[in-house]
Amino acid sequence: MNRQVAVIGAGITGMTAAGALSELGIDVILLEKEEHTGGHVKNWDRLFPSRRPAKEVLDFTGKSMATGVDIRCGSAVESIGHNKGIFTIRPVKGEPVNAMSVVLATGYDLFDARKKEEYGYGIYDNVITSAELETIFSEGKKLTTHQGTTPQRIGIIHCVGSRDEKVGNLYCSKVCCVTGVKQAIEIREMLPGCEVFSFYMDLRMYDRNFEELYFEAQQKWGVSFIRGRLSECAENPDHSLVLKTEDTLTGRPLKMTVDMMILLVGFVPSPETVRIARMLGLSSGPDGFLLPADEHFHDNTTTIPGLFLAGAVKGPACIVNSMADARATAMQVKSYLNGEMLK
């Protein structure tokens, strides 16, 4: 099967890129491993900072693809090669695809919280991840402990798997701080009797309206922030948890019992992405995420002509940035194809 462009990965990035390419009149196929499009965002409930439903953003982006994008779900890309300007992509099912250009939008993976054993994920009942909390919210369930009781106090733990040389990830995952603040608000909204404490090292409210959300969390929702990184956690016989940290602002060790703990898991490079990149001879940075040709001037192109990168394959990114990146990539692909046609 011949196509002008193949977009690999139908997360918000791949969907946006494919939609933009088809609006530019380009013949595009979108290959997705899962049975549905949407990537990680399809598991999120409401988005920071405005708390707009994630579904709204996905539905709208889905509509932009309605005319013209050939969407193939359940088509994980197994192998890829390129020869004389043509890429050959072999999905697990269906015929191979030949394309003049490829957009790699296979995204990221969540940090596996079991690797931080001292936090007790997978060992203690009432330790869950931020991603699991999103699922509880989006399924419209009530937040309860594993034992079925209403939590009276919840601890939110920042930087799980990020900014931690002990797990080999020095980088900051960028979006978990604001996700934690958003989720703190949502817990208070759902369970007004439940206290919420966030344990942080730095609060990275880098983008528009993030700091305001932090302000709202304190002012309107009474969320408390303790500046100290969780050092360890232990379980009580009643399945509540004892957290140990230093309250660095008073300079004293602090112990606190909570009924539940939410781990703000970070981004890690997805092995799938790295595997596909290796097949094409594309390298990763020291952080494991893929490297574009130039950080300022060619941040969507690669050392391989015709191969483009977009979204979280290049490192932690929010949806707004991923979508902007996808649209920029579509323009780059168009000029590449124009150039190719002139040749």
Place this chain on the structure above:
Amino acid sequence: MAKNFGYKILPGESIDFDRNDKLIARYLVEHEPSINLCIGCGSCTATCSTGHFTDFNIRRMHTFILRGETKHIKKEIQKCMFCGKCQLVCPRGVNLRNVILTINRAIEHLG
């Protein structure tokens, strides 16, 4: 008059960085440069057994030293049991055991 006024001159409580003697700080940074990687997260203090039973605080102590506040360190550092738990949890890979050794050595050499 001044006597009745109710005020007296107290020694300053702020950290006088310009005046403080940073000899030990310099020695520490030179001999164990990983101390510069500290982000003040408090994991070392939270996990330190000594810190749970005494007012010893390893993070506060090495931060004070970097600011040139060294008045009580000689007595303070004796409290450390040199168990190395702090180093196991540090997210920045600060070599805390050697930090403590180096501080001890600095005290020996520089007084």
